[in-house]
Amino acid sequence: MPDISETGALPPADFESLKAQVVGNHVKLPKRLKQAAAYALDNPDEIAFGTAASIAQAASVQPSTLVRLAHQFGYEGFSHFQTIFKERLRLRTPSYEERLTQIEKSGDAAPEAALLHGFFGAARSSIIKMEEAIREEDFKRAIEVLGAADTIYLIAKRRSYSLTAHLAYAFSKLGIRHQMVASTNGVDMETVQFARPSDAALAISFSPYAAESLEHARALHAQGVPLVSITDSAFSPLASISTLWFEVAEADFAGFRSLSASMALTMALSVGIAEYRRHQQNEPE
Amino acid sequence: MPDISETGALPPADFESLKAQVVGNHVKLPKRLKQAAAYALDNPDEIAFGTAASIAQAASVQPSTLVRLAHQFGYEGFSHFQTIFKERLRLRTPSYEERLTQIEKSGDAAPEAALLHGFFGAARSSIIKMEEAIREEDFKRAIEVLGAADTIYLIAKRRSYSLTAHLAYAFSKLGIRHQMVASTNGVDMETVQFARPSDAALAISFSPYAAESLEHARALHAQGVPLVSITDSAFSPLASISTLWFEVAEADFAGFRSLSASMALTMALSVGIAEYRRHQQNEPE
DNA sequence: ATAAATTTGGAATATAAATTCCGAATTGAC
DNA sequence: GTCAATTCGGAATTTATATTCCAAATTTAT
Numbered sequence: 001m002p003d004i005s006e007t008g009a010l011p012p013a014d015f016e017s018l019k020a021q022v023v024g025n026h027v028k029l030p031k032r033l034k035q036a037a038a039y040a041l042d043n044p045d046e047i048a049f050g051t052a053a054s055i056a057q058a059a060s061v062q063p064s065t066l067v068r069l070a071h072q073f074g075y076e077g078f079s080h081f082q083t084i085f086k087e088r089l090r091l092r093t094p095s096y097e098e099r100l101t102q103i104e105k106s107g108d109a110a111p112e113a114a115l116l117h118g119f120f121g122a123a124r125s126s127i128i129k130m131e132e133a134i135r136e137e138d139f140k141r142a143i144e145v146l147g148a149a150d151t152i153y154l155i156a157k158r159r160s161y162s163l164t165a166h167l168a169y170a171f172s173k174l175g176i177r178h179q180m181v182a183s184t185n186g187v188d189m190e191t192v193q194f195a196r197p198s199d200a201a202l203a204i205s206f207s208p209y210a211a212e213s214l215e216h217a218r219a220l221h222a223q224g225v226p227l228v229s230i231t232d233s234a235f236s237p238l239a240s241i242s243t244l245w246f247e248v249a250e251a252d253f254a255g256f257r258s259l260s261a262s263m264a265l266t267m268a269l270s271v272g273i274a275e276y277r278r279h280q281q282n283e284p285e
Numbered sequence: 286m287p288d289i290s291e292t293g294a295l296p297p298a299d300f301e302s303l304k305a306q307v308v309g310n311h312v313k314l315p316k317r318l319k320q321a322a323a324y325a326l327d328n329p330d331e332i333a334f335g336t337a338a339s340i341a342q343a344a345s346v347q348p349s350t351l352v353r354l355a356h357q358f359g360y361e362g363f364s365h366f367q368t369i370f371k372e373r374l375r376l377r378t379p380s381y382e383e384r385l386t387q388i389e390k391s392g393d394a395a396p397e398a399a400l401l402h403g404f405f406g407a408a409r410s411s412i413i414k415m416e417e418a419i420r421e422e423d424f425k426r427a428i429e430v431l432g433a434a435d436t437i438y439l440i441a442k443r444r445s446y447s448l449t450a451h452l453a454y455a456f457s458k459l460g461i462r463h464q465m466v467a468s469t470n471g472v473d474m475e476t477v478q479f480a481r482p483s484d485a486a487l488a489i490s491f492s493p494y495a496a497e498s499l500e501h502a503r504a505l506h507a508q509g510v511p512l513v514s515i516t517d518s519a520f521s522p523l524a525s526i527s528t529l530w531f532e533v534a535e536a537d538f539a540g541f542r543s544l545s546a547s548m549a550l551t552m553a554l555s556v557g558i559a560e561y562r563r564h565q566q567n568e569p570e
Numbered sequence: 571a572t573a574a575a576t577t578t579g580g581a582a583t584a585t586a587a588a589t590t591c592c593g594a595a596t597t598g599a600c
Numbered sequence: 601g602t603c604a605a606t607t608c609g610g611a612a613t614t615t616a617t618a619t620t621c622c623a624a625a626t627t628t629a630t
Binding site: 030031051052053063064066067077078079 | 586587588589590591596597
């Protein structure tokens with residue numbers, strides 16, 4: 001059980017606070033505990049990935065010492081202590097999952113609050129993850145492919161439709177010629193037939209992939225139209241026929257994805273295309 | 286023991302090779318194994334930190350399936366497979382905060398990169414700010430107002446249109462009766478006339494406010510229809526006629542607002558409404 | 571349509587890891 | 601230097617986790 005001297009005080013909730021408590025407060029630790037603590041702060045990755053036994057050996061202490069160290073700070077045990085180090089490596093916000101279950105556990109005090117923070121947390125982590133995952137060269141190439149296009153065809157159904165709706169708005173404002181493949185009267189396939197290799201297409205589709213989107217994308221691909229896709233997995237059927245594709249890992253909450261990260265990407269793309277064209281006009285080769 | 290069909294071939298030594306092998310070679314995997322593989326590639330962090338049981342649950346498969354998957358690729362077992370994912374995180378450790386400052390420091394390296402990080406930065410800060418600013422009571426009341434409505438009228442034009450498009454999709458999925466006030470044939474005013482006080486409306490409008498949105502909102506207000514608004518300022522003309530309104534401070538970049546925060550809010554609202562109704566049905570007062 | 575082969579779920583088992591506990595060693599007070 | 605309190609090492613125990621195995625379900629081949 002947690003060290004008695006720490007009664008009441010909650011253990012540090014993240015790596016930074018833990019570190020601050022150790023280096024700052026000059027907590028008087030006995031020899032071995034200090035040794036273990038020093039090792040932990042110097043090798044946080046080892047703590048995150050190792051086992052009590054392996055860490056103990058690396059730090060030249062006993063596994064039980066690690067458990068005592070954890071108790072010293074008020075954690076329930078080594079495993080609890082270790083989660084702090086794991087969270088540090090995860091991009092998602094610290095103990096996001098835990099907070100949720102905690103909210104849910106603490107009776108239905110405010111189930112609405114859980115929803116609110118759940119969706120915002122999902123949006124936040126999606127954006128952070130995607131910013132981390134996206135390769136700048138891919139982004140640059142996407143802008144070149146779409147920027148060079150005569151007309152940009154926008155393909156998206158269902159959940160993704162709203163994204164292209166927003167893109168269409170931005171494109172209009174920016175004077176970028178485009179064509180949505182999302183009519184309500186079923187002439188989409190005919191619309192697609194007008195596309196030429198000098199055009200380009202941007203397809204957005206997340207699992208479960210809408211059959212029509214795929215069909216339209218395939219048709220465009222067959223006509224030699226360059227295709228840029230935004231999808232959620234390497235397994236997406238879009239990936240294999242795309243000139244270039246972005247993997248967007250939208251975190252979901254309660255089974256609903258928020259599209260916040262995709263929204264940021266599409267906006268960046270649209271402005272990027274406009275910028276690209278402005279430059280091409282000023283300095284035509 | 287490792288899958289016999291893979292004899293001789295060594296298992297992928299790092300995450301990228303593993304991904305390449307799955308995506309590229311079109312390895313024919315049975316249903317559940319493919320499902321597990323897709324989850325693994327899409328959620329590498331979960332594999333790195335989770336346990337076979339927790340991952341299995343998240344991917345909707347059995348723990349044994351994960352072991353089989355590992356064998357399929359030639360690994361000795363799930364644990365071996367998992368180390369690939371742990372190594373992936375070990376290699377690029379800098380914590381989230383560090384990485385952000387790194388990105389900001391790298392400043393004007395490439396103009397495309399600046400755009401990308403500009404939009405993602407705007408999205409990130411909007412979401413963080415809004416989550417802090419929003420009052421849980423307001424959120425709760427909005428759910429009550431909209432949850433009690435017979436039909437929910439959705440009002441949005443131009444930039445905000447895509448948000449309601451997404452809302453309409455979510456509402457359909459959740460079985461929430463709604464009516465978009467955004468036709469292309471100019472009968473919106475007539476649509477609005479059908480609204481009754483037992484209905485409710487959700488209006489979204491940012492400066493510069495679309496005249497029609499305001500007109501429609503006013504008409505609904507005059508008919509005694511409760512109105513919830515999402516707008517960007519206390520000076521918004523919507524604020525004064527709303528039962529309740531949310532101020533969304535979307536950070537903009539290059540003059541374009543990303544709507545990421547609004548997206549999170551609308552999604553939370555829609556699921557909130559569905560939950561509210563579910564509870565009302567179960568325990569009608 | 572039928573049989574054979576493959577795949578799957580889930581319980582049973584084996585393995586690994588964390589935690590506890592207690593005697594020994596060390597430290598600190600007087 | 602002696603005694604009490606604290607700290608420590610390491611074996612024993614408990615808990616968590618991975619793995620195996622088999623019957624049932626599904627798919628594939630004939």
